[in-house]
Amino acid sequence: MSDQLTNENIMAALGRVKDPEIGRDLVSLGMIKSIEIAGGTVDLTVELTTPACPLKAKIESDIVDGLVLLGATTVRVDWASNVKRTFGGPTADLIPGVRNTIAVASGKGGVGKTTVAVNLAVSLARDGARVGLLDADITGPNVPLMMGTTSSHVTGTGGRVNPVSAHGVSMMSIQYFLTGDSPVIWRGPLIHSAIQQFLRDVEWGDLDYLVVDLPPGTGDAALSISQLIPLSGAVIVTTPQEVSLMDARRAIAMFNKVNVRTLGVVENMSGFICPDCGTEHDIFGTGGAGSLAREFELDVLARIPLEPAVRTGGDAGTPITSPQHPASDSSVAAAALREFARSVAGRLSVLAAPMAAAGPRPN
Numbered sequence: 001m002s003d004q005l006t007n008e009n010i011m012a013a014l015g016r017v018k019d020p021e022i023g024r025d026l027v028s029l030g031m032i033k034s035i036e037i038a039g040g041t042v043d044l045t046v047e048l049t050t051p052a053c054p055l056k057a058k059i060e061s062d063i064v065d066g067l068v069l070l071g072a073t074t075v076r077v078d079w080a081s082n083v084k085r086t087f088g089g090p091t092a093d094l095i096p097g098v099r100n101t102i103a104v105a106s107g108k109g110g111v112g113k114t115t116v117a118v119n120l121a122v123s124l125a126r127d128g129a130r131v132g133l134l135d136a137d138i139t140g141p142n143v144p145l146m147m148g149t150t151s152s153h154v155t156g157t158g159g160r161v162n163p164v165s166a167h168g169v170s171m172m173s174i175q176y177f178l179t180g181d182s183p184v185i186w187r188g189p190l191i192h193s194a195i196q197q198f199l200r201d202v203e204w205g206d207l208d209y210l211v212v213d214l215p216p217g218t219g220d221a222a223l224s225i226s227q228l229i230p231l232s233g234a235v236i237v238t239t240p241q242e243v244s245l246m247d248a249r250r251a252i253a254m255f256n257k258v259n260v261r262t263l264g265v266v267e268n269m270s271g272f273i274c275p276d277c278g279t280e281h282d283i284f285g286t287g288g289a290g291s292l293a294r295e296f297e298l299d300v301l302a303r304i305p306l307e308p309a310v311r312t313g314g315d316a317g318t319p320i321t322s323p324q325h326p327a328s329d330s331s332v333a334a335a336a337l338r339e340f341a342r343s344v345a346g347r348l349s350v351l352a353a354p355m356a357a358a359g360p361r362p363n
């Protein structure tokens with residue numbers, strides 16, 4: 001065993017490894033939960049700020065490099081996670097076990113909000129997070145169809161209802177209380193009280209992320225829901241063409257007005273990859289979201305191509321990012337959606353970082 005391989009030296013080496021996203025070292029962030037040294041083998045437990053950490057591989061290789069320099073022959077990293085809360089406000093107490101809430105919004109309808117929301121939730125769950133999905137589109141609830149839960153019966157006791165579960169995600173939608181295709185023609189106050197009940201009366205339990213699928217537009221429904229639900233941030237979905245970008249601008253402005261941070265922009269239906277020849281065609285164009293993002297000093301968090309499997313997966317209730325979808329590991333759109341989910345998680349970790357206290361030091 002190298003005599004350099006002591007607890008103190010290891011902590012000093014780890015103190016030089018930075019969480020690349022937060023920009024601070026693992027020790028001062030309290031991320032090192034245990035160290036065990038046996039001969040040349042070091043076992044570490046590192047607590048991440050999200051199980052969907054986009055830079056896990058980089059952190060691991062920096063740890064290994066640092067400890068090999070001290071003479072370690074084997075370094076084993078056991079990952080844990082502790083997702084911190086990133087929202088507050090008067091309605092935050094309605095969902096006491098929820099750590100982050102992410103609204104998926106757009107100006108224009110039909111641009112892929114529900115598709116993005118569903119795949120964001122499934123991807124985060126697939127990376128090990130505890131995830132909920134709230135269908136806040138009361139008059140056009142599509143989450144149950146896309147998650148394959150249209151015939152689910154809601155259970156509950158004492159005025160509390162349990163979420164419906166599929167693809168590793170806990171969900172609630174007005175659709176679960178409707179029969180068949182009966183329309184919901186509610187006006188503002190009823191929509192308001194339905195959303196309030198979805199927050200207050202659903203047994204969400206402990207969730208790292210609650211994804212909220214918003215109705216389209218910047219009208220009454222979207223606006224009042226954005227004010228009612230305590231939000232960590234919003235993701236704006238747009239397609240590349242100008243009509244969609246114009247409405248996306250309005251959505252960003254709406255969130256600015258109600259003091260909800262926009263986490264970034266998603267360009268959906270960004271080019272079409274022909275399933276026969278693999279060539280990319282610009283149906284709606286590509287890159288429009290880039291200029292929108294620059295205008296508002298935001299980032300484009302993902303470019304998701306038009307892919308028939310995304311649509312068929314949605315229609316069949318098996319989202320493209322679900323391991324149950326046969327193309328989930330080969331689809332370009334699925335890869336883009338999974339990377340998008342990690343970058344959302346990463347952004348929320350950065351938001352939580354100033355509040356992060358240094359954790360206990362290992363013995």
Ligand SMILES: Nc1ncnc2c1ncn2[C@@H]1O[C@H](COP(=O)(O)OP(=O)(O)OP(=O)(O)O)[C@@H](O)[C@H]1O
Nearest residue numbers: 109110111112113114115216305306307310311314
């Ligand atoms: N990247 C994509 N590739 C192929 N089809 C897609 C893609 N994104 C979305 N779709 C399809 O486009 C249609 C509209 O998507 P979706 O319902 O998610 O939009 P929306 O913005 O939620 O609509 P609304 O405004 O009505 O709520 C769906 O049939 C969906 O499967």
Ligand SMILES: [Mg+2]
Nearest residue numbers: 113114137142
């Ligand atoms: Mg929708």
